[in-house]
Amino acid sequence: MTLDPILLRRGIPVSPSPYAVEAHGLVKTFGDNTAVDGVDLSIPRGGIYGVLGPNGAGKTTTIRMLATLLRPDAGEARVLGYDVYTEPKTIRENIALTGQFASLDEDLTGIENLILLGRLLGFSKQQARKRGRDLLEAFGLAEAADRQVKKYSGGMRRRLDIAGSLVVTPELMFLDEPTTGIDPRSRNQVWDIIRTLVAGGTTILLTTQYLEEADQLADRIAVIDHGRVIAEGTPGQLKSQVGAGALKVRVADPVQREEAAAVLERAVGGVVVREKDSAALSARLGEGASASPSLAALEEAGILVETFSFGQPSLDEVFLALTGKPAESEENDDAEPEIAEAAR
Amino acid sequence: MSQNTDTPPLSQEHRDLPTSGAKAGAAGSGAAAEQVSAAGISAVLLPTDQRPTPSGALSGSVTFGWRAMLKIKHIPMQLFDVTIFPIMMTVMFTLIFGGAMGAVVSGSGETGGAAITEYVQFFIPGIFVQTLIMITMYTGLTLNKDISKGIFDRFRSLPTWRPAQLVGALLGDQVRYTLAGTIILTVGFIVGFRPDGGVSGVLAGFALLLVFSFCLSWVWTMVSLLMPTEEAVMGVSMTLIFPLTFASNIFVPTATMPGWLQPVVDANPVSVLVTAVRELMDGTYDAASIGLVALYCLVLVAVFAPISMYLYNRKS
Numbered sequence: 001m002t003l004d005p006i007l008l009r010r011g012i013p014v015s016p017s018p019y020a021v022e023a024h025g026l027v028k029t030f031g032d033n034t035a036v037d038g039v040d041l042s043i044p045r046g047g048i049y050g051v052l053g054p055n056g057a058g059k060t061t062t063i064r065m066l067a068t069l070l071r072p073d074a075g076e077a078r079v080l081g082y083d084v085y086t087e088p089k090t091i092r093e094n095i096a097l098t099g100q101f102a103s104l105d106e107d108l109t110g111i112e113n114l115i116l117l118g119r120l121l122g123f124s125k126q127q128a129r130k131r132g133r134d135l136l137e138a139f140g141l142a143e144a145a146d147r148q149v150k151k152y153s154g155g156m157r158r159r160l161d162i163a164g165s166l167v168v169t170p171e172l173m174f175l176d177e178p179t180t181g182i183d184p185r186s187r188n189q190v191w192d193i194i195r196t197l198v199a200g201g202t203t204i205l206l207t208t209q210y211l212e213e214a215d216q217l218a219d220r221i222a223v224i225d226h227g228r229v230i231a232e233g234t235p236g237q238l239k240s241q242v243g244a245g246a247l248k249v250r251v252a253d254p255v256q257r258e259e260a261a262a263v264l265e266r267a268v269g270g271v272v273v274r275e276k277d278s279a280a281l282s283a284r285l286g287e288g289a290s291a292s293p294s295l296a297a298l299e300e301a302g303i304l305v306e307t308f309s310f311g312q313p314s315l316d317e318v319f320l321a322l323t324g325k326p327a328e329s330e331e332n333d334d335a336e337p338e339i340a341e342a343a344r
Numbered sequence: 345m346s347q348n349t350d351t352p353p354l355s356q357e358h359r360d361l362p363t364s365g366a367k368a369g370a371a372g373s374g375a376a377a378e379q380v381s382a383a384g385i386s387a388v389l390l391p392t393d394q395r396p397t398p399s400g401a402l403s404g405s406v407t408f409g410w411r412a413m414l415k416i417k418h419i420p421m422q423l424f425d426v427t428i429f430p431i432m433m434t435v436m437f438t439l440i441f442g443g444a445m446g447a448v449v450s451g452s453g454e455t456g457g458a459a460i461t462e463y464v465q466f467f468i469p470g471i472f473v474q475t476l477i478m479i480t481m482y483t484g485l486t487l488n489k490d491i492s493k494g495i496f497d498r499f500r501s502l503p504t505w506r507p508a509q510l511v512g513a514l515l516g517d518q519v520r521y522t523l524a525g526t527i528i529l530t531v532g533f534i535v536g537f538r539p540d541g542g543v544s545g546v547l548a549g550f551a552l553l554l555v556f557s558f559c560l561s562w563v564w565t566m567v568s569l570l571m572p573t574e575e576a577v578m579g580v581s582m583t584l585i586f587p588l589t590f591a592s593n594i595f596v597p598t599a600t601m602p603g604w605l606q607p608v609v610d611a612n613p614v615s616v617l618v619t620a621v622r623e624l625m626d627g628t629y630d631a632a633s634i635g636l637v638a639l640y641c642l643v644l645v646a647v648f649a650p651i652s653m654y655l656y657n658r659k660s
Contacts, residue, residue, distance in 0.1 A: 068501065069497055071658060092501055093395075093398065095501065103494040116410075119403070120407055120508075122396030139385070169395075200386055
C-alpha cells in the first residue's frame with residue numbers, strides 16, 4: 001500500500017496498516033554470532049507489546065532493525081505499514097527510540113538535549129525551547145533543566161530520555177529495557193508514564209528482561225531466546241500454555257517442612273520442590289487435578305499450614321518451562337556480545 | 345505547524361505544576377521536583393497534526409554544529425589541543441631548528457637571530473598548515489567516541505538528513521581550527537613573521553586552509569567509523585599524518601631533498617597546500633596552485649564523504 005508522504009508530514013491521520021510491526025524471518029549476524037535468527041512478529045496498533053528475554057537473546061538487535069538503525073541480513077519487516085528497506089525515512093518520521101543506554105548527550109544539560117532534538121525535528125529555536133521547558137515540567141525535571149545530564153540520577157535520565165522521544169508524538173515508540181538499573185520508585189514512575197502514553201494512542205514496543213514488568217504492562221508478549229521467538233500471546237495465554245497451575249504451601253513451622261513434603265508428594269503424586277524459603281514448598285499439578293485433597297492430607301497429618309495457594313503459574317515458571325532455564329540466569333555474561341555490538 | 349496553538353488545558357496544567365512543586369519544595373521535600381502526573385504528561389503530548397517538518401540539510405548540519413559548540417562550552421578542556429599544542433609547536437620549531445634551518449633556507453650560511461627571522465618567513469605558513477592538519481585528526485577521535493554512545497542511536501532514528509550528523513561535527517571543528525590558526529599566527533607575528541601579502545593575504549591563506557581541513561576531515565571520519573576503538577583510530581591517523589606532513593615542504597624546501605624524492609614530495613597534497621598558502625600570504629597570487637588545492641579538496645570529499653556515509657549508515 002502506498003501513501004503520499006506529504007500527507008503524512010502534514011499530520012493528516014492516515015492508517016496505512018492495522019499493524020504497528022509485521023516481521024517475518026528477520027536475521028542478523030555479527031561475525032560468528034547470530035544475534036537474531038528468524039524472528040517473526042505481528043504487533044497490532046495500540047497498546048503495549050512486550051518482548052521478553054534474557055540478556056543476549058536478540059531483543060536489542062531486533063529493535064534496532066525495526067527502528068531502521070540496522071539493516072537485516074534476511075527477512076522482511078514493515079513498521080507502521082512501511083518497508084524497513086525501502087522506506088526508512090517515513091518510518092523515522094513516525095517512530096521514537098529510547099535506547100538501552102540512555103539516548104542522551106551526557107555533556108549537555110537537560111534543556112539543551114531537548115532543544116537539540118526539537119531543532120532537528122523542525123521547531124524554531126524559540127519553539128524548541130518552549131517545547132523543552134513544557135516537557136521538563138511534565139516529567140518533573142524543571143529544576144534540573146540547566147544541569148548536565150551526567151549529573152542526573154538513573155531515574156531522571158530515564159524520564160528525560162522518554163521526554164526526548166515525545167518532542168513530537170510518535171505513532172510507535174521503542175523502549176529498550178526502560179527500567180533496567182533504576183530504583184523501584186523510578187520504575188513505577190516509568191510504568192505510569194508508559195501507561196499514559198498508550199492511553200494517548202501511541203503504540204509501545206518494549207523489551208524487558210523482567211517478567212514482572214512484562215506481566216504488569218504488556219497486552220501481548222513475545223518470549224525471545226537465542227534469537228528466536230519461542231512463545232507469543234497474552235500473559236494469560238502464556239501462563240496456561242505451561243499447563244495447570246502450581247500449588248504453593250508455606251508451613252507454620254519450618255521443622256515440619258520435610259514431613260509436609262512427604263505428605264504432599266503422596267497427595268499430588270509428583271515432584272515437590274523445596275523453595276529457598278525454609279518453610280515453603282511448591283508442586284506442579286497435572287491437568288485437571290484438584291488441589292483440595294492436598295490440603296485435606298496436610299490437615300490430617302496435623303501439619304499447621306500458614307498459606308496455601310493454587311493458581312496460574314507466574315511468568316517465572318513460564319520462562320523456566322519454555323527455555324529450560326530460570327529467568328535469574330539473565331545476569332550471566334552471554335550478554336556481552338549484544339551489548340558490544342550495540343555500542344559499536 | 346506552530347506548537348503555540350496547543351490546546352488550552354496544556355497551559356492550564358503547566359501553570360499549576362510549578363506552583364505545586366514550589367509549595368512542596370518550601371515544605372522541605374526533596375522529591376517535589378520529581379512529581380510526574382499522568383494528567384501533566386497527557387497534556388504535554390503534541391497532537392500528531394502539529395508535527396513540524398523535520399530539519400533539512402542546512403539547518404540540520406547547523407544544529408549539530410551548535411551541539412559541538414555546547415560541548416566546548418561544557419568541557420573547555422577539550423580546547424587544550426588547539427591552544428597549547430600550536431603554541432608549543434611554533435615556539436619550539438622556530439627557536440630550536442630556526443637558526444640551523446634558516447642558514448640553509450636563506451643560503452647565507454649564517455645561523456642565529458637573523459637566520460631565524462629569515463626562516464620564520466618561510467616556516468610560519470608551514471607550521472600553520474602542519475598544526476591544523478594534525479588537529480584535524482582529533483575529529484576522528486572525537487567522533488569514534490561519540491558514535492559509540494546511545495545518543496547516536498537516537499540521532500540515527502530521527503527523520504533528518506543523515507549526513508548532517510557528520511557534517512555538523514565537522515562544521516563545529518572549524519571553530520576549533522580557527523582558534524588554533526589564530527593562535528599560531530599570533531605567535532608567528534610575535535617571533536617576527538611579516539608576510540608581504542598583508543592582512544588580506546593572510547586571511548585568504550587562512551580560508552584556504554580551513555576549506556582543506558574540512559575536506560581532509562572526511563578521511564578521519566572514515567577511519568573513525570572503520571576502527572573499533574579510539575586507540576586504533578589514533579594509531580592509524582598518526583601513521584597517515586606523519587609521512588603526509590613531514591614528507592612535505594613544510595620545514596625545508598623540496599630542492600634540499602634527494603632527486604628521486606622530490607617528485608613524491610611535490611605531489612603530496614600537503615606540499616601543494618603549503619605552497620598555495622605561502623603564496624597567498626606572500627601576496628603572490630597564483631591561480632594554478634589554488635586550483636590544484638581545490639582539486640585535491642574535491643577528490644577528498646568525493647571519495648571519503650560517500651565512504652563515510654556508507655559506513656555510518658551500516659554502523660551496528
